[in-house]
Ligand SMILES: CC(C)(COP(=O)(O)OP(=O)(O)OC[C@H]1O[C@@H](n2cnc3c(N)ncnc32)[C@H](O)[C@@H]1O)[C@@H](O)C(=O)NCCC(=O)NCCS
């Protein structure tokens with residue numbers, strides 16, 4: 001039976017390419033992923049010799065979100081970081097977990113103890129699924145990770161429309177590298193008007209609260225501040241406590257500009273960490289190569305944005321349809337097709353010209 005929220009406990013994320021296609025039809029909404037090498041204590045001590053610092057885990061998180069992009073883009077996947085960062089933590093999830101999936105066969109008393117003592121928000125009627133015996137490469141630390149510094153106060157910025165897996169990767173990088181505070185700048189309306197189909201961008205409040213909820217879910221121990229920004233600099237132009245800016249390979253230049261502004265104001269320069277771009281695995285012709293909010297908005301065209309409200313007081317006919325849109329968006333074309341289907345068309349453009 002389909003559940004809303006699932007939790008996958010994996011001891012080897014390299015198995016995800018096989019597990020995700022098997023479990024994606026079991027879950028409707030949120031899939032939490034907790035990486036753990038064993039259910040035994042010390043809980044959260046995830047391959048301690050290999051991952052001596054949190055940023056060394058970055059490539060594992062990237063691997064998970066890349067697999068999620070390939071296999072289950074319609075699920076809201078959230079890789080939990082608390083259990084990786086802090087030893088002996090309980091697993092807390094904002095949503096109640098209804099299905100727990102393991103990628104190893106554990107003894108049933110071990111499973112029971114784990115569920116009852118470590119999993120805080122679990123449904124009374126939870127179900128368990130085991131996907132065992134899946135061969136995979138052993139996991140390894142990212143030896144390429146040259147800067148594995150952790151900072152007091154990390155920052156990042158973006159529009160974060162329809163929060164996608166690449167946004168989650170960026171937010172996770174900032175969370176892995178922070179031992180205290182994380183600030184996220186979210187663009188206000190003045191900064192989004194040059195974007196494709198900007199009219200379809202979610203309202204600022206929605207984008208801000210989605211970012212905040214995501215961060216609170218994956219790492220509630222951090223002091224999280226989500227602010228709106230009216231320019232590409234946001235709080236970085238006056239806050240001396242910030243010490244790291246997380247960008248992607250395409251926004252490094254923006255990061256350098258932030259440092260130019262800080263230099264001119266006598267503020268300490270920020271370290272920059274750039275995450276790689278995550279590609280769109282199901283790219284159609286004319287779509288961007290990377291996972292992108294623009295693509296998501298374009299894919300919305302021709303779909304119902306929200307369910308039609310039933311109003312029993314309305315007569316069944318005639319329907320009044322308002323047809324609006326920018327220049328050359330196809331209004332006349334659609335009006336012609338509706339006319340062919342029997343609609344009576346009132347062209348306000350023509351009426352206005354005649355006034
Ligand atoms: C001006 C800014 C913030 C506007 O954000 P933008 O509209 O590009 O946001 P968007 O939601 O599209 O992306 C947010 C971030 O995710 C990155 N990102 C988007 N898609 C992908 C992807 N497929 N793979 C990896 N990263 C991605 C973007 O490069 C960006 O860094 C940004 O472009 C910028 O210049 N950043 C550097 C400076 C900065 O962070 N300033 C704000 C400080 S509070």
Ligand SMILES: Nc1ncnc2c1ncn2[C@@H]1O[C@H](COP(=O)(O)OP(=O)(O)OP(=O)(O)O)[C@@H](O)[C@H]1O
Pocket residue numbers: 325326327328329330331332333334
């Ligand atoms: N669904 C579609 N797919 C591809 N091309 C389209 C589509 N709909 C319209 N077009 C093309 O886009 C162009 C503009 O279409 P149309 O004249 O219907 O737009 P409009 O919104 O009425 O423009 P105006 O701003 O002049 O009122 C035309 O060349 C039309 O053939």
